[in-house]
Amino acid sequence: MRYALLQGTLVALAAALLTAALPGSTPTRTVITGRVADATDDRPLAGARIELRGTRHATSSDADGRFRLTIPTDTRTGRQAVLVASLLGYEDQTVRVDLDADSIRVDIFLRPTSLRLEEMVVTGQRHAADAAAAAKLHAVPFSPTIESLPPPPAHHRPRPDWNTEAYDLIHENQFLAVATNPLSTFSIDVDRASYSNVRRFILRGERPPRDAVRIEEMINYFPYDYPEPRAGEPFSITTESSSAPWRPHHRLVRIGIQSPRVDLEDLPPGNFVFLLDVSGSMNSPDKLPLVKRALRLLVNELRPQDRVAIVVYAGAAGLALPSTPGDRKTEILDAIERLEAGGSTAGGAGLRLAYEVARKNHIAGGNNRVILATDGDFNVGVSSDSEMVRLVEERRREGTFLTVLGFGTGNLKDSKLEKIADYGNGNYAYVDDLLEARKVLVEEFGGTLLTVAKDVKLQVEFNPARVAAYRLIGYENRLLAAEDFNDDTKDAGELGAGHAVTALYEIIPIGVETDVEIRGVDSLRYSTPGRPSATSRGEELAYVKIRYKAPDADESRLLERPILDRGSEMSRDFTFAAAVAGFGMLLRDSPHRGALTLDDVVALAREGRGEDPEGYRGEFIRLVERFRPLAEDAQISATGR
Numbered sequence: 001m002r003y004a005l006l007q008g009t010l011v012a013l014a015a016a017l018l019t020a021a022l023p024g025s026t027p028t029r030t031v032i033t034g035r036v037a038d039a040t041d042d043r044p045l046a047g048a049r050i051e052l053r054g055t056r057h058a059t060s061s062d063a064d065g066r067f068r069l070t071i072p073t074d075t076r077t078g079r080q081a082v083l084v085a086s087l088l089g090y091e092d093q094t095v096r097v098d099l100d101a102d103s104i105r106v107d108i109f110l111r112p113t114s115l116r117l118e119e120m121v122v123t124g125q126r127h128a129a130d131a132a133a134a135a136k137l138h139a140v141p142f143s144p145t146i147e148s149l150p151p152p153p154a155h156h157r158p159r160p161d162w163n164t165e166a167y168d169l170i171h172e173n174q175f176l177a178v179a180t181n182p183l184s185t186f187s188i189d190v191d192r193a194s195y196s197n198v199r200r201f202i203l204r205g206e207r208p209p210r211d212a213v214r215i216e217e218m219i220n221y222f223p224y225d226y227p228e229p230r231a232g233e234p235f236s237i238t239t240e241s242s243s244a245p246w247r248p249h250h251r252l253v254r255i256g257i258q259s260p261r262v263d264l265e266d267l268p269p270g271n272f273v274f275l276l277d278v279s280g281s282m283n284s285p286d287k288l289p290l291v292k293r294a295l296r297l298l299v300n301e302l303r304p305q306d307r308v309a310i311v312v313y314a315g316a317a318g319l320a321l322p323s324t325p326g327d328r329k330t331e332i333l334d335a336i337e338r339l340e341a342g343g344s345t346a347g348g349a350g351l352r353l354a355y356e357v358a359r360k361n362h363i364a365g366g367n368n369r370v371i372l373a374t375d376g377d378f379n380v381g382v383s384s385d386s387e388m389v390r391l392v393e394e395r396r397r398e399g400t401f402l403t404v405l406g407f408g409t410g411n412l413k414d415s416k417l418e419k420i421a422d423y424g425n426g427n428y429a430y431v432d433d434l435l436e437a438r439k440v441l442v443e444e445f446g447g448t449l450l451t452v453a454k455d456v457k458l459q460v461e462f463n464p465a466r467v468a469a470y471r472l473i474g475y476e477n478r479l480l481a482a483e484d485f486n487d488d489t490k491d492a493g494e495l496g497a498g499h500a501v502t503a504l505y506e507i508i509p510i511g512v513e514t515d516v517e518i519r520g521v522d523s524l525r526y527s528t529p530g531r532p533s534a535t536s537r538g539e540e541l542a543y544v545k546i547r548y549k550a551p552d553a554d555e556s557r558l559l560e561r562p563i564l565d566r567g568s569e570m571s572r573d574f575t576f577a578a579a580v581a582g583f584g585m586l587l588r589d590s591p592h593r594g595a596l597t598l599d600d601v602v603a604l605a606r607e608g609r610g611e612d613p614e615g616y617r618g619e620f621i622r623l624v625e626r627f628r629p630l631a632e633d634a635q636i637s638a639t640g641r
Helices: 002-008 128-134 193-203 215-219 288-299 329-337 347-360 385-396 414-423 434-443 445-449 482-486 572-587 598-608 616-639
Strands: 014-017 029-038 049-052 058-060 066-072 080-086 093-098 103-110 175-177 183-187 236-244 247-258 270-277 307-313 317-325 367-374 401-406 427-430 451-462 467-472 493-496 500-509 540-549 557-564
Touching: 029 080, 049 066, 058 066, 080 103, 093 103, 183 467, 183 482, 193 215, 193 414, 193 427, 193 616, 215 500, 215 572, 236 500, 236 540, 236 557, 236 572, 247 451, 247 540, 247 572, 270 288, 270 317, 270 347, 288 329, 288 367, 288 434, 307 329, 307 347, 317 329, 317 347, 347 367, 347 385, 367 445, 385 401, 385 414, 401 414, 414 427, 427 434, 427 445, 434 445, 445 493, 451 467, 451 482, 451 500, 467 540, 482 540, 500 572, 572 598, 572 616, 598 616
Parallel strands: 029 103, 270 307, 270 367, 367 401, 401 427
Antiparallel strands: 014 103, 029 066, 049 058, 049 080, 080 093, 175 467, 183 451, 236 247, 247 500, 307 317, 451 493, 451 540, 467 500, 540 557
16 A cells, blocks of 8 residues: 555546536536545545636635535636645645536545655754744753754755664574474564565665564564454464475464454553654654654544653753643644754653653553654763663553654664663554554554553474474564563563564474474483473474463463464465565575575465555565565675676
C-alpha cells in the first residue's frame, strides 16, 4: 500500500460516470459530486477547495469531505473539464472528467506535502507570535531556556558526505549440537526498526550496513494471521515445521506468539509524555519536521481520558506543554507546531524531566509512557549507553514504560536507541516517512503504546532423538543463559496489545548429512546431557516454554507447548516469514544462506503474499527487486570483474 499510495495518488484515483447522456440529447448542466480524503489514511478532508480550472466555479468540501459542483452548459468548452483540488498542507490535485453525462461522481485523494521530504523547504524565520509562545516554556531548575537555531532551507542543504551512524556488532548465531546444548533461551523482541531502516538504505541506492540488519526485526515487521489467545491467557502460541528453503535436507520451525487485539475505546487511559529532541542534529527535513507530523497523527487518536505533556531538550531541557487532556487537541498541536531545532543535545536531562512529569501525572491502572523521538545523538550530560540504561532501568520500576522513535539519516544512533528501549520496558521503531509513522502510531497504536505482558522469555528444549543441531535465526542481542529463564529478576522483552512475535529455528535432523559446522563440546565422561528422553516423544521436535509477567506483577507465569513435526507444507505466513529471513541472510552475506538467491526470495514472498490488505508484503517484494542492482554491484566488486 505504501508505494501504491505514493505513486497512485499523484493523479486522480477515480473519476467514473454514473449516468450516461441519452442519445441525441444535450445536458444543460453537469453536477459533479464526490469526496476528498487524505491519501495516506482515507481520512475525510474538510475545507478543501475544488474549482473548475479557468472559471469562477468552485466549491468546498464539508466536514465529511463531500462536495457538490454544478457546471452549466455555457461554461463547458468541450467534452472534458479539469478540476483542481487544493488544501493547505497538501499537494494540489488535478482531475480530468468527461462531461457527457449530467451526473458524475469523482473521489479525490490529496497527498500530504510532508511525504516528499526532499522537496520540503523549512523556513529559517520564526514568526513573532511563535517566538513569544516558545519563550513561555516552563523551565526546570537546571535549564532556564532552550537554545534555538533557525534551520537552513532544505533545498540548500547538501546531502552529508559523512556518516556517524552507530550499530551494535552482531555475531550471527551458529548451529549448536543438541547433545551438549539442548536448551535455547532468549528474550522476545517486538522491535521493527531494522526493517524500515534497511528500507531507507535501499531506497537511497545504498547497501545497508551488515549490523543494521537484525533479521528478527525484519520478520516481525509484518503482520501474521495467528489466532487470538484463549480466555485467561495473554497470548496464543502457534508452531509449524517444514523443509528449509535454502537447505531442503534441513528443517525449519516457526514459533508464533500473538497477544490480544484491543479496540481503541477499550484501552486504559493514557498518560503520555512526548520527549522531543530539538537539538541541532534534528535540523533536517527527515527529523524534526517529520517528528511533528508523526505526532499529529498520534494526537488525532487521543481520547478525552488520555493526557499528553511535551518535554523538549536541546542545550537544556524544558516543559513545552504541561499534561493536557486529549480532547484539547488544538493546544497540543499548537505546542508541537512551535518547536524548532537548534543547540547541543542534553538527552539525559530530557529523560529525567520526562519521567518526572510522567510520575507527577501517573494514572493508576492506566498506560503511563514516555515517547522519545530523536536521532539518538546525545552529546551533553548523561550520554553513555550505560548511564542511559541505568536511568531508564530506575524509572521503569515506577510503572512508566518507554517507546523510542528513531528518525533521520547520517548520525542515527541505532545501538543507543535500541538499548534504552529494551531496558525501559519499551519498544523501538525507526520512522523514515509519514506512512511509517501512521503504521507505528495509528495502525499499531495499541501494540506500540500499551504493554500487556512484560519480561517475556522463551525457552526451547530440543528432542535429541529427532534433532542433531539447531540454529536460532536472529535474536543475537536477545540471548539468555538457560538459568535466566526461571530468574524473575532477569529483564526481558515486552509484548504490546495486538503484537505478534515470530521466531524461526533451522534444524538438522538426526541422521542427515550436512556440510555446516556444528558447535559443541567434547563428550562428557560422567553424563550425557539431553539423553534421558532420547527415545521418547515420537513426533516432538522440541518443547517450547514461555515465561511472562503481567504489566504490574513481579512474579512470572508459565505456558508450555510441544513442537510437532508434521508434514512439509508451509502455510502462506510461514512461507513469507522464510522469505524475509532469507533476504536478511543475503543482506548480511550470511554463511548460512546456502544456495539461496534473490530470485528464490522473490518466489517465496510471492507464494506467501496472500491477501495482503495493507500492501506490506507487496512492498517487500518491490524492495527485494530494488536491491538487485546493489547486490550485483557488490558481487562485481568482490570478484574484481
